[in-house]
Amino acid sequence: MNDPPTDSSESDGATPNGTNGGQPKADSVVGDQVTVAELLAAIKTLESVADDRSPLLQLDKGQIAQLLKAAGRVAHPGRAARRQLIRAQRSARKVATEELRAQDETQLQRTGIRRQTQSNRSLAGAPPRPSAEILPPPAVSASDKSIAILQVPRNCYICKRDFHRVHFFYDSLCEDCAEFNWQKRNQLADLREKTVLLTGGRVKIGFEAALKLLRCGANLVITTRFPRDAADRFAAQADSEQWSNRLSIYGLDLRHSQSVEAFARHLCTQLPRLDFILNNACQTVRRPIGFYEHLMERERQSTHALPLLQREFLAGYDNFVDSHTTTASGRLPARATGELNGGRGNQEATVSSLATQLAGMVRAAELSQVALADEDRQHGYEVFPTGQYDSDSQQVDLRQRNSWRLKLADISTVELLEVQLVNAIAPFLLNARLKPLMMRTPSPEKHIVNVSAMEGVFYRAFKRDTHPHTNMAKAALNMMTRTSAVDYVKDGIYMNSVDTGWITDEDPIEITRRKEQELGFRTPLDAIDAAARICDPYFHGLNTGEHTWGKFLKDYQVSNW
Incomplete structure (x- = not known):
């Protein structure tokens, strides 16, 4: 109503x-x-x-x-x-x-999504707090979950209808859409004995999706360029000991295609089965190497210096690294010489020092410090201030302009190629090379979700003229789904593309803050909502027996390509 x-x-x-x-x-x-x-x-x-x-x-x-x-x-x-x-x-x-x-x-400000943002905002680089279920206020009855009536109607983010009644959690959804999304947000499925691969599981959507999968009983393999930081974040969860034996974290830079193929071969030899591939990792806004510098000290620590729980998460990855870094030419150098960003404390790794077919795995974090574009050499502490982190415990980025606002002629070749490699090529390789592993067990309930975005959709009345390279990559990902879903479904593998919903403002921080102050702008969803969306094809299929395939899904519904 x-x-x-x-x-x-x-x-x-x-x-x-x-x-x-x-x-x-x-x-x-x-x-x-x-x-x-x-x-x-x-x-x-x-x-x-x-x-x-x-x-x-x-x-x-x-x-x-x-x-x-x-x-x-x-x-x-x-x-x-x-x-x-x-x-x-x-x-x-x-x-x-x-x-x-x-x-x-x-x-x-009383809605759950606002209170959650306020309470979780972190001023230090600590891992995110455990996600607690937010229940309706005691005064709210089961039949009416609204907490206020607006004097000026708002437009629902999903159905576009105006609404006055405010849901206890969502501030930008009408009552009907809010309640449906709340139920989906808390949806569970029995994933015991299931094995899942999730790319990009360190922060935001991937991190929340990983927690959902683990808490549903799945055996989970996640990839990230910064495996030790990821291990710290998962270890900080209050219930981590309940699923620690089911989580494996691998370092993998998806820009390095040879390493992606090597990783797929490794999984085929190590895993008995694979039920769900969640291609979540993506590059939307390129970050210069200074953005990641604060992570490097931890990533370069010896495995023996890590707490026991983190070592358990990283055991498979560290064994892989140990078995592949000692070669005829000796171990790869931990660091190369040459200063980073004109005299900063960190050292720059050169391409030649990482010249190996497996650099994207054995030196996943180090590759983030290779200066490939001009911006890698130009931005220092003035735009990446030491000790300042956002609500996701990531480095604050004070650049006045980023690639979200760039047009075709402004985008570097490096960024163009990186976006295609991460957003389209890597999912292609994983879906292709891991198909035999998915077919190893006879269960017909296997899924692939290619995490997409509205930027890759053709059937939109309005299309901005910025970030064409990310639009291209997501459109390519969608075309893989449209083309290959009909092939994979013959083997009981259901492939779909899924839009995460709007959870992040990609504009430079100055513009974002101005929109918040002058327009009261807030994104309508959060990372948990996005995680629920990308897990939904698998969860819904297992719970109902209705398996969707070959579709582009937005807000849990089939949408136009």
């Missing part, structure tokens, strides 16, 4: 035009000098004169002409005067609406 407010206690008797039910106060000022009381008196006087013109005899001819002329100008204003009045009316309505929205903002 999306009914407008009718209870005076909710709306304080105000109407959207801010006139208290259409009756202005007598002492309010209109313009710079005239009051409402004076205008009302003028109306009464003119109506009296219209009924009986004899009072005009008290005036001389000049005064009578002046009165009639003024009345005529009020009754029939010129074009400029009409425009001035219209502008004043619009301005007054805008001010009144903004006042009501400011009151609504107080109510929206």
Whole structure:
């Protein structure tokens, strides 16, 4: 139900035009000098004169002409005067609406998605806190999960309808969409004995998806360029000991295709089965090497220096690295020489020092420090300040411009190729090389989800002219789904592309903060919502027996390509 407010206690008797039910106060000022009381008196006087013109005899001819002329100008204003009045009316309505929205903002701050953002904001590089289930406030009944009624309607992010009633958790969804998304957000499935591969599982969507899968009982393999940092984040979870024996973390740089193929071969020899591939990792905005520098000290630590739980997560990966780093030419150097970013404390790894077919695995973190583009050499502490982290415990990026705002002629060849390698080529290789492993067991309930985005959709009325390289990569990923899903389904493997929903503002931080302050902008969903979306084809299929394939899914529904 999306009914407008009718209870005076909710709306304080105000109407959207801010006139208290259409009756202005007598002492309010209109313009710079005239009051409402004076205008009302003028109306009464003119109506009296219209009924009986004899009072005009008290005036001389000049005064009578002046009165009639003024009345005529009020009754029939010129074009400029009409425009001035219209502008004043619009301005007054805008001010009144903004006042009501400011009151609504107080109510929206009570929603779970807002309170969660406020409470989880981290000022240090600590791992995220465990995700606690947010329950409705005690005063909310099971039949009505709204916590407030807005005075100015909002537009639902999903169905696009206007709504007044605010769900206890979502601030940008109507009641129907909010309740459906809340149920999906908390959806579970029995994944015991299932094995899942998840790429990009260290932060944000991938991290939340990993926790969902682990808490459902899955045996999970995740990849990340920074495996030790990932191990620390998972170890910090309050329930980590309940699933620690089912989590394996591998270092893998998806830009290095030879390593991706080697990783697939390794899994085929190590895993008895594979039920679900979740191609989550992607590169949207390229970060210079300084963005990752604070992670390197931890990544370069010896395995023996790590706590026992982290060593357990990394056991398979460290065994792989140990067996492949000692060659005829000796061990790969831990560091190469040459200063990074013009005299910073870290050292730059050169391409030649990492020239190996397995560099993307055995030196996954080190590859993040190879200067490939001009921006890698230009940005230092002034844009990546030491010790400043965002709500995901990632380095704050103070650059005034990033690739989200770049157009075709501005994008470097390095970034173009990296985006294609991570977003399209790596999923292609994993889906192709791991198919024999997925077919090893006869179960017909296997899934592949290629995590996509609306940027890769063709059937949109409006398409921005920025970041064409990411649009290309997601469109290519979608085409793989459309082309190969019909082939894989013959072997009981259901392949789909899934949009995560809007959880991140990719604009530079200065623009993002300005939008928050001036427009009250917030993304409508969070990382847990996105994780629920990309896991849903598998969860829904297992729970209902209805397996979708060959589709592009947005907000849990089939959408246009």
